[in-house]
Amino acid sequence: MKLRIGYELDYDFPQPTPMILMLHVHFSRVSELDEPDHMRLDPPVRVSAYRDGFGNWCSRLVAPQGRVRISADAVINDSGLPETIRHDAGQVPVELLPEECLVFLLASRFCDSDRLLDLAWQLFGHVLPGAPRVQAICDFVHQRIAFDYNDASVTRTASEAYREGRGVCRDYAHLAIAFCRAMNIPARYCTCYLGDVGTPPPFPPGDFAASFEAYLSGGWEMFDPRNNVPRVGRVLIARGRDAADVAITTTFGPNTLVGFRVWTDEVIEA
Template sequence: MKLRIGFELDYDFPQPTPVILMLNVHFSRVSDLAEPDHIRIQPSVRVSAYRDSFGNWCTRLLAPQGLMRIAADAIISDSGLPESHDLNAGQIPVEQLPEESLVFLLASRFCDSDRLLDLAWQLFGHTRPGAARVQAICDFVNQRIAFNYNDASVTRTATDAYREGRGVCRDYAHLAIAFCRAMNIPARYCTCYLGDAGTPPPYPPGDFAASLEAYLEGGWQTFDPRNNVPRIGRVLIARGRDAADVAIATTFGPNTLKGFKVWTDEVVERTT
């Protein structure tokens, strides 16, 4: 299948403001793009690009005073199949983990696993180590947190999400990641495009989505505690320790986000 993916972000900057964007499709999916997903900026400004320490593609610019639109629109190929993971995959002992996975065992700003250590072992110590344990964590988080866009918070930690029992997809991911790390399972935060392919209407407004990847036997596997069912057409944008590492836009000055639109739509191909 083919998906049309893209976004339009409208900002109002009261003064010239440095901005870092993390909005390009992840390098692991670039070969699936019909053409490069170039970011378009109005008014046009000079941009530069670099890769961060996690390999994510970042765009850097100086926004002028006034209104600015940041947008992209691209076509990407996808298998069209529901995602899956191997629930028989076992857990790898810490001493046998590859060095590059160890950073994803550590507590981070939003995934404060050190504060959830005792609770995690109380809740999940009886579960089978490995993918089955990660799924048990996702099942718990899916039921623990009530989803509501109005409950979004840029400062809520995993511990806060557990205590408050509310939030958005990033809070589901943060809490599940923190529990995984507390159980000695490397877990990293992912931001993605995720549309509604294969799900019944009505459909909510488009948005970016958060999920997680856990390192198990066989490598990294994707889990989604927010939806907690196999989904079609997830397109990875960036990975990091938590949402602080993969913010779609980091602005170094005051601004107002006046418009926000994201789409991930299946392209219906006509046959003649």
């Protein structure tokens, strides 16, 4: 299956403004692109690039004063199959974890697992360690949080999401990650493209999606507490400790986002 993926972000800047963008398809899937996801800027602006500490590809620029459009449009190959989870995957003892996993056991800006430690063990301590425990966490979070775009908050932590019982996909991911870390399961936040392939209409407006990966025996496994069902066509963009590490745009000055469009659509081939 082929997917057309892309975005258009329209900003209004009252003055020249530095930006960091994290919008390219993750390096682990670049080889599956039929058309590169080149970033386009209108008006044209010089862009430099670097890799952050988690291996994500980042773009750096200074947006000029006035209206600026940032966009990309590409085609990527996908299996077309629903995601699979190894339900028999076990939990890896902390002392046997690879060193690169250890940072994903620690509390972070939005995944304040230290505040949820006792609650996590009360809720999930009786569940079989490994994939069953992570799935139990996803089931709980899926039921605990009511999804509403109007409830989005850029400052809400995992513990606040638990108390308030509302939020958007990043809040589902943050709470599940925090519970996993409290249970000694490494978990990392993922920003992705995710369309509606294989789901019934009506379809919501396109957007980027948050999910997370948990480290179990055999490696990292993707989980999605927001949807909590296997999905088709998830395309990874970036990974980090939480949303602060993988913001799609970070601006260093005043601005107004005046237009936002994201697409992840199946390409129907004749």
